[in-house]
Amino acid sequence: MEIKRFEPVMIKDVVNLWNESVCPYSIYAPFTEDVFKEKFLNNPHFDPDGMLVAAEDGKVVGFGNAVYNNQGKAPQETPGYITCVAVDKNYWRRGIGTKILNALEAFLKEKGKTFIRCLFFNPIRLEWHVPGYDRHEHPNAPAIPFNSPFYFLLLANGYNVNGQEDAYHVNLNTYTLPDAVVRRMQDNEKDGYTITIYDPAKHHGFDELFDALKNEDWRQSITNNLKKENPAPVIIAQKDGEILGFTGPLATLSTGRAFLAGLGVHPKAQRRGLGKSLFCMLCEESKKNGAKFMTLHTGATNPAREIYLYAGMRVVQSFAIMRKELV
Numbered sequence: 001m002e003i004k005r006f007e008p009v010m011i012k013d014v015v016n017l018w019n020e021s022v023c024p025y026s027i028y029a030p031f032t033e034d035v036f037k038e039k040f041l042n043n044p045h046f047d048p049d050g051m052l053v054a055a056e057d058g059k060v061v062g063f064g065n066a067v068y069n070n071q072g073k074a075p076q077e078t079p080g081y082i083t084c085v086a087v088d089k090n091y092w093r094r095g096i097g098t099k100i101l102n103a104l105e106a107f108l109k110e111k112g113k114t115f116i117r118c119l120f121f122n123p124i125r126l127e128w129h130v131p132g133y134d135r136h137e138h139p140n141a142p143a144i145p146f147n148s149p150f151y152f153l154l155l156a157n158g159y160n161v162n163g164q165e166d167a168y169h170v171n172l173n174t175y176t177l178p179d180a181v182v183r184r185m186q187d188n189e190k191d192g193y194t195i196t197i198y199d200p201a202k203h204h205g206f207d208e209l210f211d212a213l214k215n216e217d218w219r220q221s222i223t224n225n226l227k228k229e230n231p232a233p234v235i236i237a238q239k240d241g242e243i244l245g246f247t248g249p250l251a252t253l254s255t256g257r258a259f260l261a262g263l264g265v266h267p268k269a270q271r272r273g274l275g276k277s278l279f280c281m282l283c284e285e286s287k288k289n290g291a292k293f294m295t296l297h298t299g300a301t302n303p304a305r306e307i308y309l310y311a312g313m314r315v316v317q318s319f320a321i322m323r324k325e326l327v
Contacts, residue, residue, distance in 0.1 A: 001096065003103045006051035006063060011036060013060040014053065021089040026148050027317060029127035029137055045069050045123040050107050054087070054096045062087040062096045066104035068111055069123050075112025080326075081122040085153060097153045109326045118154065118322040119143045120165070120297075130169045130295060130316050137255045138167065138295040143319035154322050163321030164300040168313040172258065172287040172294060178312065181280045184273040193244070193272060195281050198234040200226075205243040213264045218246075221261040225249045235281050237265065237274040244269040247278040250285055258286035258294040263307070275304075280311045 006014070011033050019030040031039070040046055045067050054062035064085040070078055082104055087096045108116060125140040142165040144151045155161075185195060210219035225231045237245030245265035253259055260282065265275045283294060297319070298304055 001054055001056040001061070001094075001099075003052055003054055003099055005048060006053050008041070010053060010060055010063075014063050017060060017063065017088050018086055022084075022086045025089075026150070027128040027131060027145055028141070029129055039124060039126075040065060043067070043124055047107075047111075050104065052100055052103050052107075054091075054100055056091070060088075061091045062100050064097075064100040064104050065124065066108050067122065067124050068108060068113060069121075076114045078113075079115050079117040079121075079323075080108030080111065080113035081124075082116055082118055082154070083122055083124045084126065085150060097149075098157060101153065101157055105324075105326060114326050116159075116324045116326065118159070118320075119163070128317075130167075130293070132316075133169070133171070133293070135255070136169065136171075136293045136295065137257065138297075139253075139255075139257075141319065142167065142297045143321045146318050146320050151320055151322075154324075157324075159322040159324045161320045162323050165297045165319040165321060166300050166305070166315045167295060167297040167317040167319065168305075168308045169293060169295050169316040170283060170311065170313040172283060172291050175283050175287050175312065177280055177284050178310070181273075181277055181311075185277050188272055188274065188277070192239045193237060193269065193274065194239070195235065195237055195274075195277050198236045198243070198246075203236060203238055203241055203243050206246070209243050209246065209264070209266050212266050212268075215262065215264060218262040218264060222246065222249070225261075232259075233285070235278055235285060237269065237278055239269070245274045245278050247282045250282070250289055252286065252289050252291040256290075256292035258283070258289075258291035260294065260296055263304070276307050276310050279307050283311055 015031045015033050015036050022028055023030045050066040052064050053060050065083040068080045085097050085100050120142040127137050127139055128141045130136040232249035232251045234248040236243050247263040251259040
């Protein structure tokens with residue numbers, strides 16, 4: 001058995017291996033050859049030296065990928081990432097996964113990396129399916145699924161858990177606004193606070209909101225959306241025309257998943273339940289917009305989890321953020 005560099009002629013073998021020996025035993029979504037090419041080979045951060053296969057008698061029996069993004073910094077200042085390690089189910093328990101992993105670590109070390117992290121900053125994203133639902137797909141595994149074969153492989157090879165991401169899900173087919181939210185919205189309306197769709201002729205203050213929230217990613221996402229010829233609706237909380245909270249933009253992905261760029265409430269309007277109302281209205285409006293489900297992930301201790309649980313979401317999968325020092 002040898003570890004060698006992946007060649008494009010191996011795509012079919014690698015895709016079949018993933019679909020037959022990984023997907024049935026995990027939450028990861030299957031690949032097509034086109035999806036594989038786009039995800040790995042066409043990724044701007046792909047390095048052919050970081051895509052390896054294990055071969056025995058000419059047969060591909062395993063593969064793995066490592067990648068990095070220096071972000072304009074010195075290599076030792078940013079992590080390397082292990083995207084995946086997969087082994088043909090007929091060759092399990094032979095140490096092949098460990099050999100692939102060690103070779104990927106050596107590649108990253110040669111690139112000047114001093115540590116590896118397994119989390120959602122990896123530029124190669126792996127889709128996964130919500131357990132118990134037919135193709136309720138999330139576009140990126142935020143870390144390593146706890147108690148998965150990949151998790152145990154990393155754990156056995158010196159990786160430590162230094163964080164947890166929880167994934168949330170709600171089935172929108174049966175979604176209705178919670179009675180408590182309806183009552184809270186009615187009470188807030190008496191004080192002039194309403195949840196509505198942004199109208200540039202009536203509402204102002206997005207920049208002031210994002211300044212207060214100190215979140216440039218949200219500002220960019222909403223600004224880019226509003227620049228479009230036909231921008232997607234944005235749900236806001238407002239009083240007297242001033243934008244005091246937002247969520248959205250309102251869009252449905254091809255998988256049936258409701259899109260969510262962010263959710264925030266101005267500090268001066270907090271403690272009124274506006275965040276919960278905004279999120280519940282996003283679920284309601286997404287359902288009307290044809291969405292079948294919503295998924296998202298956040299840190300296990302993030303206070304925002306209370307909003308998601310309040311809205312009827314449930315934790316469906318927990319992920320281990322893992323790290324290893326390369327010495």
